[in-house]
Amino acid sequence: MRQSFISQNPSVLWFLAALGLFTVVVTLMSEATGVGLISTSFVKTLGKTLCLCLIAIAMDVVWGYCGILSLGHFAFFGIGGYAIGMWLMYARTEAIVVPNLMAQTIPPTPQEISDAIGNQIFGVVGSAEFPMIWAFADSLFLQLLMVVLVPGLLALVFGWLAFRSRVTGVYLSILTQAMTLALSLYLFQNDSGLRGNNGLSGLQNIPGYEETSQAMISIVFLWGSALALALAYVFFAWVVSGKMGSVVKGIRDNEARVRFLGYHVESYKLFIFTITAIVSGIAGALYYPQAGIINPGELTPIASIYLAVWVAIGGRGRLYGAAIGAAFVSLLSSWFTGGGAPNINLGFYTIQWTDWWLVLLGVSFVAVTLFFPKGIGGLFDYLVRKPS
Amino acid sequence: MSTLLEVDGVTVTFDGFRAINSLSIQFAPAELRAIIGPNGAGKTTFMDIVTGKTKPDEGHVIWGDRNISLLGMSESQIAREGIGRKFQKPTVFEAQTVRQNLAMALKNPRGPFAVLMHKKTPKNAERIEAIATEIGLIDQLARVAGELSHGQKQWLEIGMLLAQDPKLLLVDEPAAGMTVEEREKTTDILRRAAETRAVVVVEHDMEFVRRLGCKVTVLHEGSVLAEGSLDHVTSNQTVIDVYLGRSHA
Ligand SMILES: Nc1ncnc2c1ncn2[C@@H]1O[C@H](COP(=O)(O)OP(=O)(O)OP(=O)(O)O)[C@@H](O)[C@H]1O
Ligand SMILES: [Mg+2]
Numbered sequence: 001m002r003q004s005f006i007s008q009n010p011s012v013l014w015f016l017a018a019l020g021l022f023t024v025v026v027t028l029m030s031e032a033t034g035v036g037l038i039s040t041s042f043v044k045t046l047g048k049t050l051c052l053c054l055i056a057i058a059m060d061v062v063w064g065y066c067g068i069l070s071l072g073h074f075a076f077f078g079i080g081g082y083a084i085g086m087w088l089m090y091a092r093t094e095a096i097v098v099p100n101l102m103a104q105t106i107p108p109t110p111q112e113i114s115d116a117i118g119n120q121i122f123g124v125v126g127s128a129e130f131p132m133i134w135a136f137a138d139s140l141f142l143q144l145l146m147v148v149l150v151p152g153l154l155a156l157v158f159g160w161l162a163f164r165s166r167v168t169g170v171y172l173s174i175l176t177q178a179m180t181l182a183l184s185l186y187l188f189q190n191d192s193g194l195r196g197n198n199g200l201s202g203l204q205n206i207p208g209y210e211e212t213s214q215a216m217i218s219i220v221f222l223w224g225s226a227l228a229l230a231l232a233y234v235f236f237a238w239v240v241s242g243k244m245g246s247v248v249k250g251i252r253d254n255e256a257r258v259r260f261l262g263y264h265v266e267s268y269k270l271f272i273f274t275i276t277a278i279v280s281g282i283a284g285a286l287y288y289p290q291a292g293i294i295n296p297g298e299l300t301p302i303a304s305i306y307l308a309v310w311v312a313i314g315g316r317g318r319l320y321g322a323a324i325g326a327a328f329v330s331l332l333s334s335w336f337t338g339g340g341a342p343n344i345n346l347g348f349y350t351i352q353w354t355d356w357w358l359v360l361l362g363v364s365f366v367a368v369t370l371f372f373p374k375g376i377g378g379l380f381d382y383l384v385r386k387p388s
Numbered sequence: 389m390s391t392l393l394e395v396d397g398v399t400v401t402f403d404g405f406r407a408i409n410s411l412s413i414q415f416a417p418a419e420l421r422a423i424i425g426p427n428g429a430g431k432t433t434f435m436d437i438v439t440g441k442t443k444p445d446e447g448h449v450i451w452g453d454r455n456i457s458l459l460g461m462s463e464s465q466i467a468r469e470g471i472g473r474k475f476q477k478p479t480v481f482e483a484q485t486v487r488q489n490l491a492m493a494l495k496n497p498r499g500p501f502a503v504l505m506h507k508k509t510p511k512n513a514e515r516i517e518a519i520a521t522e523i524g525l526i527d528q529l530a531r532v533a534g535e536l537s538h539g540q541k542q543w544l545e546i547g548m549l550l551a552q553d554p555k556l557l558l559v560d561e562p563a564a565g566m567t568v569e570e571r572e573k574t575t576d577i578l579r580r581a582a583e584t585r586a587v588v589v590v591e592h593d594m595e596f597v598r599r600l601g602c603k604v605t606v607l608h609e610g611s612v613l614a615e616g617s618l619d620h621v622t623s624n625q626t627v628i629d630v631y632l633g634r635s636h637a
């Protein structure tokens with residue numbers, strides 16, 4: 001069965017080979033483990049890009065294959081980031097605070113330790129108490145569980161309510177966007193228990209690995225992100241192939257017809273919505289330790305819209321298209337907005353890419369939608385003359 | 389004669405307009421029935437009610453030996469009870485192959501996990517091939533459904549119905565847009581299907597209905613106007629006035 005799945009989906013092997021090659025080449029060119037041609041910060045950018053590819057393929061499954069234009073998947077990504085960020089921040093602060101207290105003549109009580117850590121973390125929002133949601137922050141295992149459970153449960157409950165009422169199309173997009181907006185507005189508040197607009201920071205410091213260089217950590221995360229992307233790719237490719245894929249694509253193209261065939265459409269949507277939400281959470285948990293900081297600004301609705309744009313430009317309904325779109329557009333975006341692209345002097349006006357990049361992106365999006373609905377991934381059809 | 393489906397005193401209003409007006413109609417387990425009637429008579433709406441798409445304001449829809457009511461059930465539950473439906477406008481999954489279309493319709497467990505773990509079996513492949521032969525698409529199994537001709541799409545949709553192995557097939561205007569030869573073939577498929585199950589065909593084309601050679605029900609303004617053999621109903625003066633009088637090919 002495994003055999004036939006791979007042989008029927010040769011693009012999976014190609015994708016894995018390309019991803020493996022990419023990761024090895026970056027490793028060999030990095031500062032920590034290679035010749036030093038690629039800076040550590042760029043290794044991190046590439047590692048983060050792999051995480052964006054990961055959420056992009058999840059988005060492709062939910063939108064490109066199942067037809068649900070969710071504008072909530074970046075919220076799940078952010079939740080994953082916050083969940084792992086809480087442990088990173090707690091454990092690291094603990095590692096700094098406890099030795100200090102121990103140096104005093106009277107050994108500190110557990111309460112004093114907790115207060116001191118709380119003071120460090122929540123001082124910026126004028127508080128020292130640990131909010132309820134930090135109850136498990138001292139346990140890496142439990143916070144990792146949160147990375148999966150919180151997006152999964154949120155998607156399950158939200159999806160159940162929305163799909164059961166047969167909310168579809170634009171209305172569903174608006175509803176998911178409202179959910180994302182509500183979440184980011186909540187996180188912006190100082191008493192949200194997650195440090196308001198300061199967000200969580202210092203996430204690049206991995207507790208227990210204080211002696212390890214950031215160069216080395218960046219390589220470990222690069223491999224971790226590549227591995228997660230590879231596993232999710234194989235998993236999703238398996239889900240959208242075969243009979244499940246048939247039903248899911250059927251729902252995208254004609255939901256009512258699938259119902260009259262006897263399928264409970266809502267369960268299928270809920271299944272796809274939830275597994276993609278979980279993968280988005282995992283992507284976020286891998287992304288933010290490489291970014292070093294997460295704040296509510298990251299999960300405003302616009303981020304979820306970008307996600308849809310990447311998938312559309314890369315090519316909906318094919319996983320590698322989504323991954324290519326996310327990598328291509330997000331790297332290009334940081335090149336343009338980071339001042340990498342030279343400004344264009346028109347004499348009467350200078351095009352500053354930091355301002356005009358979004359316009360360019362918007363125009364490209366419209367152009368792709370109108371003239372190349374298959375996106376970048378569609379170019380591969382010219383290479384391989386075989387029906388997809 | 390036992391009843392498979394009994395529609396009793398059903399009324400549906402759309403914004404005050406009575407599309408179905410205390411309609412009562414019965415079907416036996418293995419019968420072929422044609423429903424005719426002018427545009428807007430409520431033929432499609434009748435199918436919408438039976439398949440759970442439209443909820444009636446009044447009346448009962450009773451199904452099967454166990455006499456269960458279909459009214460509280462969802463579309464997918466009703467389909468799993470054994471009622472298959474072909475739409476007026478052919479609706480197949482155009483992006484997928486003929487084989488995939490049939491495989492999706494094939495009677496098998498319908499839950500997400502069963503479907504996820506589904507493995508192709510020789511038995512299923514045989515059933516798909518048997519149905520494809522029946523509908524004349526055996527050479528087209530690997531083709532994408534969107535490339536099929538209009539008539540072939542209609543047959544594929546009928547094939548999907550057969551694959552569901554329903555006890556009742558509701559077929560809305562199967563011959564629309566078909567050539568004469570295609571119509572003949574469609575009649576044969578439907579007649580054979582009706583040997584083992586109930587088949588209800590809505591059709592405007594009188595020649596087609598004549599070839600089906602079955603009992604005919606005439607609908608008009610949401611209720612039954614006449615019922616019986618084609619000759620019987622076509623000699624009915626009211627039927628001639630409301631339906632046949634309006635030029636029909
Ligand atoms: N969803 C709806 N909302 C409002 N009116 C409707 C709706 N569905 C059907 N109708 C009306 O109910 C009446 C019956 O429609 P129906 O489609 O059942 O007719 P039909 O017998 O199938 O006609 P045709 O031969 O044209 O297919 C028509 O007047 C139609 O306009
Ligand atoms: Mg109709």
